[in-house]
Amino acid sequence: MVADTDLAPRGVIPPLVSPLDEHGDVDRRSLERLVEFQLAAGVDGVFVCGSTGEVALLDTVQRKEIIEVTAGAVAGAVPVLAGAVDTGTRRVAEHVAQASAAGADAVVVTAPFYVRPHPGETVAHFRYVQAASDVPVIAYDIPSAVGTALTPDIVTELAESKTVVALKDSSGDLTSFREILRRTGLPALTGSELLADTAMGLGAAGLVPGLGNVDPHGYVRLYRAALAGDVETARSEQDRLAKLFTIIGVADLGRIGFTAGALGAFKAAMALRGIIDTPLSNRPLGALTAEETLAVGEILESVGLGAVGVPGD
Amino acid sequence: MVADTDLAPRGVIPPLVSPLDEHGDVDRRSLERLVEFQLAAGVDGVFVCGSTGEVALLDTVQRKEIIEVTAGAVAGAVPVLAGAVDTGTRRVAEHVAQASAAGADAVVVTAPFYVRPHPGETVAHFRYVQAASDVPVIAYDIPSAVGTALTPDIVTELAESKTVVALKDSSGDLTSFREILRRTGLPALTGSELLADTAMGLGAAGLVPGLGNVDPHGYVRLYRAALAGDVETARSEQDRLAKLFTIIGVADLGRIGFTAGALGAFKAAMALRGIIDTPLSNRPLGALTAEETLAVGEILESVGLGAVGVPGD
């Protein structure tokens, strides 16, 4: 138990999508509505500029605006995490400085990519980033995007040196997740939509599910049930959310990519529910067709999700 | 034969390393010396902020400085290509604007990464980038870094729509390279250090070898021999360069990563030859040990490369 966990976020912290208007600009009004919707659902934090937030596709102006608008709308109610995702140390440091200035309470950082780092270089990367950061750093393990994993050895070194205050795990590898929990005591958040209750059972400190954009209430119920030791309620909620998660399979991957299909389904569901205005993703990602959007709507209906009445609407 | 090839670079265009000083800042004097060394060797262009130039590790200030210093030192003698390498369309557009303003004559752009694009989205990415660019766009195929390949179908679409003026191929896949040449007539530059003569035989328009930082004279001789149809001289030069290329194998990959080992070997060789002052790479990459540097020196000697007399030194 080496980590200073006072700074570490816990609970349900959805990785917010980045609402855009028809010109591709940040849709501030939708973003504010999304934040209000999340807070009303009882989330414990929000995470902007993550993979679900299209961080890889946002330019500097968009990132600044998203963090500022979010920090403003959250108004200190919960922590605001911001992804600082880029290929190398100095690039990431630029994101960190921007995020910190724009109001982020913590930054979420991956291993270097495009280059092929040695584990020791990955550790050095986090140390340099942390040394230059005004806010706590959370390690982001997402090998499907960056090509290398944050192994238990790497995370242990980051935890023992107090370089990071938490882990955001999107590896899909519960074996590694569990070993990290055993070895470090570092607060670890799972990005899994479908094993949220399982991860809680293993000791996860919280949940960062992309699907939480569409149904934060479900994940809040799941989290609270799991915390209270009510395994059956958590499982039942997880089963309902698994049904909802099938929206990411409606897109024809012969036409658009996997990322576009998944993000497009989240945004389509959110637009159908009235949480955001427009379901478009950033260039160059394609969007769902009208027919695919209908299929998303049917799934929403099947799990009892309709239009939301958002405060202020 | 659909491409407008007037804008396309040809010949030997080494992807320059980014010389740094001991503080990690751009070493302007070494960079100028490197450019002079390259021009004196007879290169037909230079390519900065590519993978060999540590583009993934350079921050905004470094990139600007590198392009400006290079453009100043080149002074119009040959084209200056600059990598605009980032994960998504809007991010790349920022790099392109910066590179163009800093004096680049063309930009070199990869497929999107971190996200998982559909081939149609990759094509759309290049179209958006080109539409926003003041300078010609060159497609950069480097699946080892970005995870997807620029297939012959993608490149054909980019060529026929005149979205790109050339291809920089670092795929290592000569089958695809040849099919692209057959189908498009697009000028295609190979990034291969070891199959440069072979690629010329297949119709490559030029060479972009990282090893050209260390021995541009060798690649210029190879290129000119191949152009003149002197297969034996080209092959003999290629064999010598293959021997030199073994420098990338001296680093202990138990200690530093593949990228650090290869770039570190190039920079160590350049420092030994007096082309740059310091062999350090950007954070977080490790460097060669003294012993490994000695091994590089022995290989340099074995192929007849010593200290250079650079104009102005």
Added chain:
Amino acid sequence: MVADTDLAPRGVIPPLVSPLDEHGDVDRRSLERLVEFQLAAGVDGVFVCGSTGEVALLDTVQRKEIIEVTAGAVAGAVPVLAGAVDTGTRRVAEHVAQASAAGADAVVVTAPFYVRPHPGETVAHFRYVQAASDVPVIAYDIPSAVGTALTPDIVTELAESKTVVALKDSSGDLTSFREILRRTGLPALTGSELLADTAMGLGAAGLVPGLGNVDPHGYVRLYRAALAGDVETARSEQDRLAKLFTIIGVADLGRIGFTAGALGAFKAAMALRGIIDTPLSNRPLGALTAEETLAVGEILESVGLGAVGVPGD
């Protein structure tokens, strides 16, 4: 709930190693001792000629002998499962016929490999194999070895058509495992050493842990606790087994391969405990050094495992 589960094995079913003598021949006496040791520990079945049983390295004579000796030693006390692992349908059918004749009660079959099958071809593979088999077929999902996964769609089709009676999951992917359980009701055994209790919580029908060769008592305790709903005891046992499992990390992978390192550690531990005579693996796998074997011994000691008194010894 489509599967006919009467035929399906349940409980703890260790994938037995294949004990060899110094000439590389099957060590019948050690194999009999291993079976007796397993039965005495309370296992619910044994699985021979699996990946842990070096199936990929066993010739026809060895496979026949191993199944016969095992079936003889088990003497009907529990089911004997046998791997029928080969690249294509007709090859697998030969293994199945041999296994069935030698006394196996069920066969365990992977997707085709070496070739690159379409999911529909993988389904067809299992149908042909099942149609030619005298004994029930269990699907074996091991993408790390065969390159493709048995997706939920594939397994659902196999379950609904009653082609297979169970799934042996060595994918490491609990998301898929859980989806299969939700969709099919097919009895599913996990091959995970480290998430055995978690898999039980998700509804696994049993455990097939390679580490069960070394400590079947631990997995039997874990399984029974999990069945009884005693989550804490199961977790505590799992934690102890996780510590034991670190034996697979002692081998220097600069000298021998991953497979040799893992199997060699199991066999070294078993030899130290007196369960088998000789820790050698089949050609061409290397073995642990004396020093590495000492390290295995220290780990055994740290979790309280000593020499066993086997009935008959």
Added chain:
Amino acid sequence: MVADTDLAPRGVIPPLVSPLDEHGDVDRRSLERLVEFQLAAGVDGVFVCGSTGEVALLDTVQRKEIIEVTAGAVAGAVPVLAGAVDTGTRRVAEHVAQASAAGADAVVVTAPFYVRPHPGETVAHFRYVQAASDVPVIAYDIPSAVGTALTPDIVTELAESKTVVALKDSSGDLTSFREILRRTGLPALTGSELLADTAMGLGAAGLVPGLGNVDPHGYVRLYRAALAGDVETARSEQDRLAKLFTIIGVADLGRIGFTAGALGAFKAAMALRGIIDTPLSNRPLGALTAEETLAVGEILESVGLGAVGVPGD
């Protein structure tokens, strides 16, 4: 130059498909006709039970029959190579013994697969196999099927120890191919359909193109032109064969797998030309549709290939 090359095959050695009848049995008459067709085209050897020969899908009886029928039909005119492709050393030894007894003049052996070998274990594998073989061993590098490559270091060790007499390279990696030629002098055959002339230019000893089943005359012309230094004729023939090779792209990979699509196209073309009776592949591979077969026919016509008059027909 360490290899004893007297035993090594050279020239055009097509990897023959395995003709089957409608019951899935070996179609001896078609196989004999195929051999006669190949010999009449001037090939320098034939290779049965390779990847193109569906070795992964053939059972013991089929393999024996194919080798015997082929050896009988060849009648000593050229060498008969046979694949001995299996996961581990003892399994491969069984194939080798069978192939040798059935009349093969040499066996073609891959690295171990399914297991994850260390390079040293791969070398040991070949040594054990060679020690047990009556006929020379050829190393078969096919990482797309077996997951590991025969690196230049591995091949150099195999060559220097005279463990293998040749290399059959299906890696698609000309950089490695060239380095092996430089370092070993081992006769190296390329499996590339599309870079046959290029490989000859680099020093290949011969060609093993699957497409040679359909058009052996084309590869014989290409080989002889390349040997004679007539680069232009070789290239022109290569371009024509590249056009023919597009047959492997006609199958809908939403319906059948990559292997089925490629092999099915070869067999469909051969059936259309009258070389074999039936285009079926072994279980579980799917076949081309009537429409896809028509598309193959159009491509055949476009490169001037019609029905063949085979001796004896």
